[in-house]
Structures are given as C-alpha cells and as structure tokens.
Amino acid sequence: MNGHRREFLARAGQGLLITGALGWAAPAGAAPKKKGKDDKADEVAPPEDLMREHGVLNRIMLIYEETVRRLEGHRPFPPESLANAADIVRRFIEQYHEKLEEEHVFPRFEKANKLVGLVATLRKQHQAGRGLTDAILKLANAKSLQADAAPQKLVETMRSFIRMYRPHEAREDTVLFPAFRSVVTPKEFEALGEQFEDKEHELFGKEGFEGIVDQVGKLEQTLGIHELDQFTPAG
Numbered sequence: 001m002n003g004h005r006r007e008f009l010a011r012a013g014q015g016l017l018i019t020g021a022l023g024w025a026a027p028a029g030a031a032p033k034k035k036g037k038d039d040k041a042d043e044v045a046p047p048e049d050l051m052r053e054h055g056v057l058n059r060i061m062l063i064y065e066e067t068v069r070r071l072e073g074h075r076p077f078p079p080e081s082l083a084n085a086a087d088i089v090r091r092f093i094e095q096y097h098e099k100l101e102e103e104h105v106f107p108r109f110e111k112a113n114k115l116v117g118l119v120a121t122l123r124k125q126h127q128a129g130r131g132l133t134d135a136i137l138k139l140a141n142a143k144s145l146q147a148d149a150a151p152q153k154l155v156e157t158m159r160s161f162i163r164m165y166r167p168h169e170a171r172e173d174t175v176l177f178p179a180f181r182s183v184v185t186p187k188e189f190e191a192l193g194e195q196f197e198d199k200e201h202e203l204f205g206k207e208g209f210e211g212i213v214d215q216v217g218k219l220e221q222t223l224g225i226h227e228l229d230q231f232t233p234a235g
Helices: 002-022 046-072 079-112 116-139 150-183 186-204 208-223
Strands: none
Touching: 046 079, 046 150, 046 186, 046 208, 079 116, 079 150, 079 186, 079 208, 116 150, 186 208
16 A cells, blocks of 8 residues: 555656646646637727727717707806816827727728728818817817807807717718728737727726726716716606
8 A cells, every 4th residue: 555655646746746847736627727718708899999989979979069058058067077078089089099090990991992982081070070179179268258259159169070970980880890800800800909908008097998988977977967867858
C-alpha cells in the first residue's frame, strides 16, 4: 500500500508542476474555460452603438421642443439648460458621433459604391446641423434673448434642427446602419466596435455614454419633462 501511495503522490506532484508551468490550476473535474460568445456579451456592435447615441439626440430634441413651447407661450425657461443641451449636441453628437460616421461609416459605403446618394445628403446635413448649433449656442443666453427678434429666431432655429434631424437619424437607423455589415469584413466590424468604445471613453471618461445620458436626464429634470408617463395621452 505504501508503494502505491508513493507512486500516486509522485504522479500528482508531476501534474501540479505541469499545471504550474502552464500558469493555471483547474478545479477537479473542470475543463479549462474557453473564450467564447459569452465573453463578448456586453460588447456593443458599431450600428447599435450609433443607434443608441441617436437616443441621446432624440432626448435633446425633446428639450428643444419644450423650449420652443415655452418661448411661444411667453413662459420663462432657464437659458442655461438650453445652452447645456446644445453643448452636448456639439461635443457628443457633432464632434464624436458624427465624426465616427464621417471617418469610419460613410467612406466604406462610398468605397463600395453603395447608398452614395444617401451618404452625400447625410454629410450635407451634418454641416447644416453644425451651423444650427452655432446659432442656438449664440442665442441661448439671457442677454442675447433681450433683442426683440431673438426669441423668434431661436424658435425657428430649433424647429429647423428638429425637422432635419428626425428624418436624418431615422434614415440612418433603418437604411444605412442595417446595411453596414455588407461593406465591412467581420474582422473590421469587430475592430470598429472596440475602436468606437475606446474613443468614447477617451473623450467622455470612464462613464462614457452613460455619463452623457445622466447629463441629459438632469436637464430634463430642470425643465420638468423627466417623467415618461407625462407624455401619455389622457384616456
């Protein structure tokens, strides 16, 4: 029995040495964990990433619509809330979201000669949107709004922004983004997802997208439009 026991311990020791050399120790009866789909469950694909950012833009447009309603009803509103909303459009939508589209999405469709007419229009609307944001930021302060024509000019500018961006993002979500896989390889698709995420955290810190959503939520609270149920028609 002692001989058998010594032989068993010797073999077990050899196994531990091999396991240590490989750098891991598996529990008894457990197979080494293989990297698979579950490891990527939390990753956001490029089109999904861009679509959820459209959700931020939609919530900003709700803030614009509430501001229009107050201006037309001659009701007070905090100009700084509008300025902060437009600043999020400038930083998050124009300088980040649209830049990703212009550098990584649009060129691939143009190279593949697919949806080039749509892409040309989308590019033109990006430029127009930046001009509208310039105008909103210029007018979104108490001093500028003292001019007689300023409130009406601000209303017209926000209405133009909303009128353009609602169909703009709808066309991207239903036509452009669903076709994106057809103009990239699977390897490119995966790499872009990681690249988009890295850029998001580089520009907006650890919280990234979630931090921007939180900022928008606080602006909604300031204006009293944060409760979703208030948009439900009375039955």
